[in-house]
Amino acid sequence: MTTLVPTTAQRPHPNSFVRDVATITGRNLRRLARVPTLLAFATVQPVMLVILFNYAFGGAIHPPGVARYIDFLLPGLFVVTIGFGSSQTGVAMADDLVNGMIDRFRSLPTTSSAVVVGRMAADAVRNLFVILLMIGVAAAIGFRFHAGTAPAIAAVILAVGTGLAFSALDSWLGLVVAEPEAAGLAGLFPFILLMFTSSILVPISTMPGWLQAFAKVNPVTVFADALRALCLGGPTGVPVFQACAWILALVLLGVAGTALRFRHVGER
Amino acid sequence: MDDQPAIWAEGLTKRFGHVRALDGVDLELATGRLLGLLGPNGAGKTTAVRILTTLLRPDAGHARVAGFDLRKERDLVRRHVGLSGQFAAVDSYLSGRENLVMVGRLTGMTRRAAHARADELLGRFGLGEVAGRQARTYSGGMRRRLDLAASVVGAPPVLFLDEPTTGLDPHGRLELWAQLEELTGQGTSVLLTTQYLEEADRLAHDIVVIDRGSVIAEGTPEQLKRQLGGDRLELRTTPGPQAQQLANVLASLGSGPPMLDAAAGRLVLPVSDDPSLLPRLVALMADAGLSVSDLSLRRLTLDDVFLALTGRPTTPDRSRDRGVQSDDFAVSPTTKGAR
Ligand SMILES: Nc1ncnc2c1ncn2[C@@H]1O[C@H](COP(=O)(O)OP(=O)(O)OP(=O)(O)O)[C@@H](O)[C@H]1O
Ligand SMILES: [Mg+2]
Numbered sequence: 001m002t003t004l005v006p007t008t009a010q011r012p013h014p015n016s017f018v019r020d021v022a023t024i025t026g027r028n029l030r031r032l033a034r035v036p037t038l039l040a041f042a043t044v045q046p047v048m049l050v051i052l053f054n055y056a057f058g059g060a061i062h063p064p065g066v067a068r069y070i071d072f073l074l075p076g077l078f079v080v081t082i083g084f085g086s087s088q089t090g091v092a093m094a095d096d097l098v099n100g101m102i103d104r105f106r107s108l109p110t111t112s113s114a115v116v117v118g119r120m121a122a123d124a125v126r127n128l129f130v131i132l133l134m135i136g137v138a139a140a141i142g143f144r145f146h147a148g149t150a151p152a153i154a155a156v157i158l159a160v161g162t163g164l165a166f167s168a169l170d171s172w173l174g175l176v177v178a179e180p181e182a183a184g185l186a187g188l189f190p191f192i193l194l195m196f197t198s199s200i201l202v203p204i205s206t207m208p209g210w211l212q213a214f215a216k217v218n219p220v221t222v223f224a225d226a227l228r229a230l231c232l233g234g235p236t237g238v239p240v241f242q243a244c245a246w247i248l249a250l251v252l253l254g255v256a257g258t259a260l261r262f263r264h265v266g267e268r
Numbered sequence: 269m270d271d272q273p274a275i276w277a278e279g280l281t282k283r284f285g286h287v288r289a290l291d292g293v294d295l296e297l298a299t300g301r302l303l304g305l306l307g308p309n310g311a312g313k314t315t316a317v318r319i320l321t322t323l324l325r326p327d328a329g330h331a332r333v334a335g336f337d338l339r340k341e342r343d344l345v346r347r348h349v350g351l352s353g354q355f356a357a358v359d360s361y362l363s364g365r366e367n368l369v370m371v372g373r374l375t376g377m378t379r380r381a382a383h384a385r386a387d388e389l390l391g392r393f394g395l396g397e398v399a400g401r402q403a404r405t406y407s408g409g410m411r412r413r414l415d416l417a418a419s420v421v422g423a424p425p426v427l428f429l430d431e432p433t434t435g436l437d438p439h440g441r442l443e444l445w446a447q448l449e450e451l452t453g454q455g456t457s458v459l460l461t462t463q464y465l466e467e468a469d470r471l472a473h474d475i476v477v478i479d480r481g482s483v484i485a486e487g488t489p490e491q492l493k494r495q496l497g498g499d500r501l502e503l504r505t506t507p508g509p510q511a512q513q514l515a516n517v518l519a520s521l522g523s524g525p526p527m528l529d530a531a532a533g534r535l536v537l538p539v540s541d542d543p544s545l546l547p548r549l550v551a552l553m554a555d556a557g558l559s560v561s562d563l564s565l566r567r568l569t570l571d572d573v574f575l576a577l578t579g580r581p582t583t584p585d586r587s588r589d590r591g592v593q594s595d596d597f598a599v600s601p602t603t604k605g606a607r
Contacts, residue, residue: 015376023373027362034361034402100357104418107321109347110374266324 017111024105024118025125031092032126041088042126046081046134053077053201054141063203066232070143075227076200077134078159079220082127083195086166087187089123093174093258094183102175102265116258120167120251127163131156147233155230158243162223165247166191168254175261194220199228219246274299274426274457275320277331282315282324282481289315291481292329295459297474299425302448302458304472306465308574312481313461314354317430320459321351334426347376350424354431354461356415360404364395364414367403368421375422382421389417394443408435416444420451427451429460433467445471465569469493477573484577496568496576498523499539501549504562507533517556521549527575536572539565 032038050073058069066072096102105115135143135156145152170187177183195201197211198220204212215221226243229236275297282290290312297303307313318324320333322342331338334348358367365386372382390399393413398406403414412435419427429448433441448471452458462468468475469489477485477492485492501521505511507530515528515535524538539545546565553559 015374020374023370027359027366027370030366031359031361099360100353100355101359103323103351103353104357104371105374106323107346107349107351108371108374108422109343109376264325266318 015109015111017114020110020114021118021121024114025121028092028119028122029125032122038088038092041085042130043133045084046077046130047137049077049081049084050074050134050137051141054138057201061202064205068142070138070141071146071232072203072228073201074134074138074143075155075231076198076224078131078155078227079162079198079200079223080195081130081134082159082163082166083191083220084188085126085130086123086163086170087184087191089119089167089170090174090177090183090187091180093119093171094178094180095174097175097178097265098180102262106262106265112262113255113259115262116168116171116255119171120164120255123163123167124160127160128156131159145231147230147236151230151233151236154236154240155227158223158227158230158240161247162227162243165250165254168251168258170254172254172257172261175258175265191220194218198224200224219250222246272299272332272335273297274301275303275331275333275459277320277329279329280316280319280326280331281328282312282319282326288481290319290326290329293478293481293483295320295331295476295483297426297457297459299457300452300455301473302452302460302471304468304475305459305461305478306463306468306475306573307461307478308463310480311478313478314430315481316478317351317353317428317459317461321349321428322346323351334424347422348425350419350422350427352416352419352427352429352432354434356411358403358411358414358418361402363400363402364390364406364410365399367414368417371418371421377422385421389421392447393417394440409437409440412436413440413444423456425456427456427458429458431461431463433462433464441467465573466567477577479574479578485573492573493568496524496538496573498541498568500566500568500572501537501539501545502562502564502566503535503537503560505533505535505558505560507531510558511535513556514553514558514560517552517558518549521545521552524576533561536575538572538576 032042053073054070057073061069063069063072102115106112173186174183177186197215198218199215200220204215204221207215222239222242223246226236226239229239273296275295277293277295280290280293280295281288293312293316295303295316305313305316315324319326320331320338322338322345325339333345336344336348338345359370362370368386368389369382372385373379377385387399390396393416395410395413395417398410403411406414412432416429416432419429433444436444448458448460460471472489475487475489475492476483485495487495503514505514511528511530511533515526518535518537519526521539522537523540527536528534
């Protein structure tokens, strides 16, 4: 006979952070594969970006010291797709809030940072897939790594790391904005602003002086330059260190913000 | 836990801007009993549930749930309560089984235990056949049942259900009632909010009626009914003086003072269960030469409770054009508020 109250043997054990994160990550990955918009953001969009940007700008822009525009473009496009894709993280977080999933998680003895860390972990899996997909497509239209295998692998890892920073920040944004569509836009607009004022699409030296000053300290430039150094060759130490410092700072900020907000959801 | 009440709350207060959602509410629920928290829209039921399940912090007041302090031992409270909120909180893109396994894992169960528990509950809540389907393909009642199943995955000793029968068909409602009786029989303590007096009457050992954030009545269902007079005789006649005359003539039948809405020609009379009531009514009306356009004898509704306790209906004009026969008053579907 079954009962609604299980025997003591079935009584739950204390939660472990790692298991909570694994559970939430698994749940997010399932959604990634099943929600059509999420799937499109992870597949169609990156392929389109590579092809469109390459053929639209490739004829006009000839960055110094690079044979093909695609070699210059792709490392920057890693950041673009990750930035665009992460707006979906904010949407998902706001969606969970509106649909009561955040309340469900909060009513369980689950660690409060497991929800954001699980979100970042699932995003990392998505971003790894997206980056490998983009490398494949770009290679088909002429892209090559010029600095060797180890830096190429490091570039992929750094790109995924950059994604962690965006995920953490967008999770926070999603909880604060608390409305899926608004959260999506709130994630996109600042990124588009940072994208056009960075070295992603064109070399900074082609910009007017006042914009150059901002573009140089723009974290998106830092990410794109570090990735470029790993893909194209040249000195990598300083740019990669700077990028890692930015990632660490932004991840800490995003995780702390999300976890704090998570505890006070619904108080407004 | 054994000699501590499942819920003990004192002076719970919560303000949202100008709105006093809770204004000093005391509650107590003994282990293994079911407390019905009854109130109209906006009374503060959901706020009370959210506070007691740690989702919301009270501005003032103290509470212990399952023996743990709500402020100082949040994690322990969470480990011992289950919640099914007013709106089903299930992941639409996960199957019913995946939803329950996820909750089990997040409750601290091993993978095997979580799967076993999920399958058991899917059967119990009549979701066995749709267990593998994504929840977005479920009907409203199926989602509701999945949410209810999720709330008992961890076999919590204290269970909070916020309007659990909203959206269930009559069969699903009866089934849930039976399950709740089984749960309390096995020692689970349940706090259930409802807008249906009938439901509270049927299930609850104790009832607390709240209105505008304050407790306005409490007791066992019997105590409340005795206090308010069991049944209601409701009559409609021509608005105006005739209604007043009708009230005067029939006053002697009532077990309490008649409630008259002369402008609407509506008279409500509390009456006790008495077989001679209708013959006496007919005789009184024939003698006075009065007629009515509609007449019904019905059980007490939340509306009546409010009329009797506060002198006003649950909302200013809800009682006016209500179908006279309805046993429960109509509940307009609440829209999902931004929380
Ligand atoms: N997050 C919030 N922000 C602002 N006001 C709120 C919030 N939550 C609740 N309220 C207000 O607090 C009061 C009590 O709301 P609550 O949801 O507790 O009522 P309820 O008894 O559950 O009503 P219902 O039967 O409609 O579910 C209402 O006036 C409501 O507008
Ligand atoms: Mg409510």
